[in-house]
Amino acid sequence: MDALDRVVKPKTKRAKRFLEKREPKLSENIKNAMLIKGGNANATVMQVLRDMEFFSKKSDCSLFMFGSHNKKRPNNLVIGRMYDYHVLDMIELGIEKFVSLKDIKNSKCPEGTKPLLIFAGDDFDVTEDYRRLKNLLIDFFRGPTVPNVRLAGLEYVLHFTALNGKVYFRSYKLLLKKSGCRTPRIELEEMGPSLDLVLRRTHLASDDLYKLSMKMPKALKPKKKKNISQDTFGTTYGRIHMQKQDLSKLQTRKMKG
Amino acid sequence: MEAPNVEELLVQAERDEAQKLQRITVHKELELEFDLGNLLASDRNPPTTVRHAGATPEAELRALARDNTQLLINELWQLPTERVEEAVVARLPEPSTRLPREKPLPRPRPLTRWQQFARLKGIRPKKKTNLVWDEASGQWRRRWGYKRARDDTKEWLIEVPGGADPMEDQFAKRIQAKKERVAKNELNRLRNLARAHKMQVPSAAGLHPTGHQSKEELGRAMQVAKVSTASVGRFQERLPKEKAPRGSGKKRKFQPLFGDFAAEKKSQLELLRVMNSKKPQLDVTRATNKQMREEDQEAAAQRKKMSQKGKRKGGRPGPGGKRKGGGPPSQGGKRKGGLGGKMQSRPPGVGGKRRGGVQPHGGKRRK
Numbered sequence: 001m002d003a004l005d006r007v008v009k010p011k012t013k014r015a016k017r018f019l020e021k022r023e024p025k026l027s028e029n030i031k032n033a034m035l036i037k038g039g040n041a042n043a044t045v046m047q048v049l050r051d052m053e054f055f056s057k058k059s060d061c062s063l064f065m066f067g068s069h070n071k072k073r074p075n076n077l078v079i080g081r082m083y084d085y086h087v088l089d090m091i092e093l094g095i096e097k098f099v100s101l102k103d104i105k106n107s108k109c110p111e112g113t114k115p116l117l118i119f120a121g122d123d124f125d126v127t128e129d130y131r132r133l134k135n136l137l138i139d140f141f142r143g144p145t146v147p148n149v150r151l152a153g154l155e156y157v158l159h160f161t162a163l164n165g166k167v168y169f170r171s172y173k174l175l176l177k178k179s180g181c182r183t184p185r186i187e188l189e190e191m192g193p194s195l196d197l198v199l200r201r202t203h204l205a206s207d208d209l210y211k212l213s214m215k216m217p218k219a220l221k222p223k224k225k226k227n228i229s230q231d232t233f234g235t236t237y238g239r240i241h242m243q244k245q246d247l248s249k250l251q252t253r254k255m256k257g
Numbered sequence: 258m259e260a261p262n263v264e265e266l267l268v269q270a271e272r273d274e275a276q277k278l279q280r281i282t283v284h285k286e287l288e289l290e291f292d293l294g295n296l297l298a299s300d301r302n303p304p305t306t307v308r309h310a311g312a313t314p315e316a317e318l319r320a321l322a323r324d325n326t327q328l329l330i331n332e333l334w335q336l337p338t339e340r341v342e343e344a345v346v347a348r349l350p351e352p353s354t355r356l357p358r359e360k361p362l363p364r365p366r367p368l369t370r371w372q373q374f375a376r377l378k379g380i381r382p383k384k385k386t387n388l389v390w391d392e393a394s395g396q397w398r399r400r401w402g403y404k405r406a407r408d409d410t411k412e413w414l415i416e417v418p419g420g421a422d423p424m425e426d427q428f429a430k431r432i433q434a435k436k437e438r439v440a441k442n443e444l445n446r447l448r449n450l451a452r453a454h455k456m457q458v459p460s461a462a463g464l465h466p467t468g469h470q471s472k473e474e475l476g477r478a479m480q481v482a483k484v485s486t487a488s489v490g491r492f493q494e495r496l497p498k499e500k501a502p503r504g505s506g507k508k509r510k511f512q513p514l515f516g517d518f519a520a521e522k523k524s525q526l527e528l529l530r531v532m533n534s535k536k537p538q539l540d541v542t543r544a545t546n547k548q549m550r551e552e553d554q555e556a557a558a559q560r561k562k563m564s565q566k567g568k569r570k571g572g573r574p575g576p577g578g579k580r581k582g583g584g585p586p587s588q589g590g591k592r593k594g595g596l597g598g599k600m601q602s603r604p605p606g607v608g609g610k611r612r613g614g615v616q617p618h619g620g621k622r623r624k
Contacts, residue, residue: 007447007450081357082359083357083358083359083360083361088357114296115296116296116297116298116326116329117295117296117297117298118297118298118299118300118322118325118326118329119297119298119299119300120299120300120302120304120321120322120325121300121303121304122301122302122303124299125299125301134299135354135356135357138295138297138354138356139356139357142295142356145294145295145352146349147348147349148339148341148346148347148348148349149296149333149346149347149349150344150345150346150347151333151334151338151345151346151347152344152345153344154296154330154333157322157326157329159318159321159322159325159326161304161307161318161321163304163307163308164308168307168314168318170318170319170322172319172322172326174326176330179280179281180273180274180276180280181281182334183281183330183331183334184281184330184334185280185281185327186323186326186327186330187323188319188322188323188326190319210357212361213357213358213361214355214356214357214358215358215362216355217362
């Protein structure tokens with residue numbers, strides 16, 4: 001336990017809990033994101049950062065977003081994540097068009113709900129850059145991992161479309177309408193910020209660092225149940241292993257002669 | 258007359274069904290990929306409608322989003338549901354997208370000295386109550402910590418013990434003893450910590466993933482790299498001002514074949530004397546202690562096995578499981594070589610103290 005392993009031990013229980021929360025564990029905490037304003041960030045970028053706060057929390061965190069603006073790179077946004085307090089991936093995006101939350105006059109959804117994420121466009125699987133971008137965006141916008149979700153509580157959806165080198169980011173509020181059967185019909189209402197992004201520079205982690213960060217602990221890997229199999233008809237078969245029988249000691253029928 | 262009505266009704270019913278499902282069906286060329294644990298859907302179809310839309314593809318994007326969301330919602334509604342406090346809740350599967358971790362995996366730490374000893378002896382932590390009845394104050398107090406039950410530094414009256422100097426300050430003596438105990442504990446904790454951290458250093462070939470390393474680490478990594486050639490670093494050039502690494506000589510030193518005749522004669526005669534003497538050179542106390550410790554260990558392992566067989570699920574499988582692994586290998590190690598096997602388990606620094614301390618106890622035990 002790292003909290004007890006420090007040279008200066010924590011003096012209070014609260015400090016100890018704080019340190020235990022921050023140390024590496026088998027199943028990790030939810031990732032937090034920090035939003036940083038660059039030295040020269042203009043109003044557009046500032047507004048984007050403020051709107052991003054609507055979706056994320058900030059504290060000591062492994063995800064970050066950095067906004068800046070200069071003549072060579074106008075309206076720049078860098079999204080990145082860290083592994084072991086070192087930078088893992090960084091992707092620089094340019095904001096081409098931006099519509100803020102307050103420009104769209106609609107009702108908003110409560111903060112902290114888990115969004116639905118949709119990625120459209122074949123680009124997201126073809127290019128390595130786009131694949132990492134997709135992974136990074138999922139990491140960023142995913143929200144806490146929960147085992148159950150309230151079906152009526154699914155409020156909004158973030159939709160990313162990759163087209164012609166641009167990524168369109170739109171967020172819609174979800175309206176569930178009655179349809180004839182159990183599953184509702186969806187109507188969407190444009191709610192949140194919408195961005196048109198252009199992929200600029202990328203700084204992706206080297207393959208081995210990425211593999212290192214993806215390493216799953218053995219304890220969390222799903223355990224395979226051995227000696228159980230199913231055939232095509234759905235019947236479950238089990239296997240029992242027996243020790244070698246001593247045939248001389250076998251109990252046979254006694255013939256009375 | 259009724260037959261055509263029934264047919265009509267059936268056809269009407271079919272049409273109604275189709276219409277209902279139409280409201281929620283979406284036609285796509287390629288199926289979407291779903292990761293319901295993350296509430297994620299990936300659409301691989303090329304977005305042709307959006308492409309043709311031109312400058313402001315808002316309406317087309319919205320239509321595309323609506324279709325994709327409808328498919329995702331359809332999938333989500335298929336999940337098994339349960340009622341939790343008047344809300345219908347769907348149980349999500351595990352997220353299938355692999356995302357990188359935030360921090361590296363926690364490494365297993367080496368056991369502390371107490372843990373090693375406890376494992377050897379088969380000692381398990383006894384469950385103790387938090388509060389103890391304190392006679393002096395007439396209330397329940399903590400077992401240890403602030404305002405504990407039996408704090409000998411807080412007594413207001415100490416009788417002078419029989420053999421002690423009447424002018425000695427007994428209160429100061431007790432406070433001093435406590436300070437010494439605290440300091441000793443702290444020292445042991447730091448030593449355990451140092452041992453744990455020494456184990457954690459080995460990483461991939463001495464190199465750090467991002468290159469922020471200390472001078473010593475880099476030096477070590479460079480040395481290892483230098484020696485990893487076919488001729489074990491003999492023909493590797495050094496930079497003009499680079500110094501030769503220290504501590505990389507031979508580990509054992511042998512005496513020269515002929516040189517100091519007097520010393521050689523002395524050592525040979527000593528050897529002969531030892532061989533001829535009647536007294537055994539074997540330290541009997543140490544040998545008996547070693548034997549007793551081995552027996553203790555075996556007994557502990559037996560007890561563990563018995564208790565494991567006796568109890569079923571009621572017992573504690575955790576510590577038992579660990580000890581099974583710890584028991585046989587250390588026994589095997591001891592059986593291999595007499596003193597040689599034993600040396601490994603004792604750290605050199607503290608071993609000296611213990612060896613000195615063990616003898617009187619050993620003498621007592623023998624009786």
